[in-house]
Amino acid sequence: MDKEILLNKILENLEEGVHVVDKKGNTIVYNNAMAELEELSKADVMNKNLMEVMPSLKNESTHLRVLLENKPILNKFQSYFNENGKKISTINSTLPIIIDNKIEGTIEIAKNITKIRELRDKIFDLQGELNEKKKNNRKMCSFRDIIGQSPKINSAKDIAKMASKTSSNVLIIGESGTGKELFAQSIHQHSSRKNKPYIIENCAAIPENLLEGLLFGTKKGSFTGAVDREGLFKQADKGTLVLDEISSMPMNLQTKLLRVLQNGSFRSLGGQREIEVDVRIIAITNKDPLRLIKEEKMREDLFYRLSVINLFVPPLRERKEDIGILTEYFTSQIEQKMLKKIGGISDEVRRFFYSYDWPGNVRELQHLLEGCANIVGEGKQIKMMNLPYYIRGNTDEKEHSELDFIDRRLISKMYNEKVNLAQYLRQIEDEIIKEALEITKGNITKAANILGITRQGLQYKIKK
Numbered sequence: 001m002d003k004e005i006l007l008n009k010i011l012e013n014l015e016e017g018v019h020v021v022d023k024k025g026n027t028i029v030y031n032n033a034m035a036e037l038e039e040l041s042k043a044d045v046m047n048k049n050l051m052e053v054m055p056s057l058k059n060e061s062t063h064l065r066v067l068l069e070n071k072p073i074l075n076k077f078q079s080y081f082n083e084n085g086k087k088i089s090t091i092n093s094t095l096p097i098i099i100d101n102k103i104e105g106t107i108e109i110a111k112n113i114t115k116i117r118e119l120r121d122k123i124f125d126l127q128g129e130l131n132e133k134k135k136n137n138r139k140m141c142s143f144r145d146i147i148g149q150s151p152k153i154n155s156a157k158d159i160a161k162m163a164s165k166t167s168s169n170v171l172i173i174g175e176s177g178t179g180k181e182l183f184a185q186s187i188h189q190h191s192s193r194k195n196k197p198y199i200i201e202n203c204a205a206i207p208e209n210l211l212e213g214l215l216f217g218t219k220k221g222s223f224t225g226a227v228d229r230e231g232l233f234k235q236a237d238k239g240t241l242v243l244d245e246i247s248s249m250p251m252n253l254q255t256k257l258l259r260v261l262q263n264g265s266f267r268s269l270g271g272q273r274e275i276e277v278d279v280r281i282i283a284i285t286n287k288d289p290l291r292l293i294k295e296e297k298m299r300e301d302l303f304y305r306l307s308v309i310n311l312f313v314p315p316l317r318e319r320k321e322d323i324g325i326l327t328e329y330f331t332s333q334i335e336q337k338m339l340k341k342i343g344g345i346s347d348e349v350r351r352f353f354y355s356y357d358w359p360g361n362v363r364e365l366q367h368l369l370e371g372c373a374n375i376v377g378e379g380k381q382i383k384m385m386n387l388p389y390y391i392r393g394n395t396d397e398k399e400h401s402e403l404d405f406i407d408r409r410l411i412s413k414m415y416n417e418k419v420n421l422a423q424y425l426r427q428i429e430d431e432i433i434k435e436a437l438e439i440t441k442g443n444i445t446k447a448a449n450i451l452g453i454t455r456q457g458l459q460y461k462i463k464k
């Protein structure tokens, strides 16, 4: 196949605009996408000099600048109105073409991000609506809803109660599922700001480049081409703004946040005016902040600003004495929700709960009990066999007849792990083969004898 024809085909089907000029500034490649973006016809540009086609560009032509300075210009944002009056936004990169250490021309690649920007605006709008809805529907938690009597949870609650009496920033640190958000809500609810907005934003859920506009707002006619939009800081004025997963906030935004915390004011994206706000910040992280600082994912000065009050929410494995009361609390919640009576948990399950590490903390316990409640009969006790296989692992609790065990294990496992019968049978087969191989210390012939199948048959299954 002719390489040039192939190259042309590729260029013509690219979504990105491509424009190549030689070292004199004459266009040698100009694809359809670029023609469409720049609203020029290919014939008007091809084989002509840039200055002839766009004389007004003179000092602004990125091609000419790169030819002159031999340095790439990367990710330059451009925005203009096309002849239909529609706002078009592009990101352009212009690179020198170097052959044998000499600059032979430049290539410009333009990405049309109009759609992305439209989507971004939609995200902003939806987020705003969502916050409004949440404001109206949310049942806020208070300290009473944080269940537990262990010294560790009590001391966390004491610190949080003290925090609610002030407007100082709080940094809540704790593993996933420990109840950090519960603490944030409770602090707000017990503070003098309780009748003012409570807004929570997860910094990891929003693409980095959208977060700034979302937090600080955008100004019409700014370089981003955005419309006037209030940011979350403004919406949370006089109230509390919770920044969840703060470590996902890009460093440059952390700098801006630090400035807001210091001055109590900020500028919206593209805005000229300082906007003053009175917002209490609660930042949340499930990672060790000192490690984040070391890894340069968190600014040290921001950490100190945020952690005027440091609230560590302990993991469940360090306060196992709370498991009993949490189990009762969740079971009764589930009973109300499912309109079904549950006969508590068996002694074996209780013992198991105390020996288990709970990597998913309180949330894991809550979900586990809900899963079990779905499969036990009305009024029945939750037993070991009702626990999902992944958590039960190799426990050899024998609190049931063998038949009962197999029968129920099948149903509970299939339910919990969403496996179908064939997958489940294959897993059982795997386990039996492993056991046979363990007994024979890996001797395939002997294991095949135990299982009553041929050596080849077993080998095939092992391979599979």
Ligand SMILES: Nc1ncnc2c1ncn2[C@@H]1O[C@H](COP(=O)(O)OP(=O)(O)OP(=O)(O)O)[C@@H](O)[C@H]1O
Binding pocket: 145, 146, 147, 148, 174, 175, 176, 177, 178, 179, 180, 181, 182, 183, 286, 362, 363, 366
């Ligand atoms: N002490 C507690 N008492 C009652 N419910 C709790 C407690 N701790 C956590 N929960 C419940 O566990 C679930 C997880 O809590 P929450 O969302 O506050 O955790 P988180 O620490 O913010 O987790 P993540 O880091 O994953 O966001 C929620 O349903 C919450 O109601």
Ligand SMILES: [Mg+2]
Binding pocket: 180, 181, 244
């Ligand atoms: Mg959370």
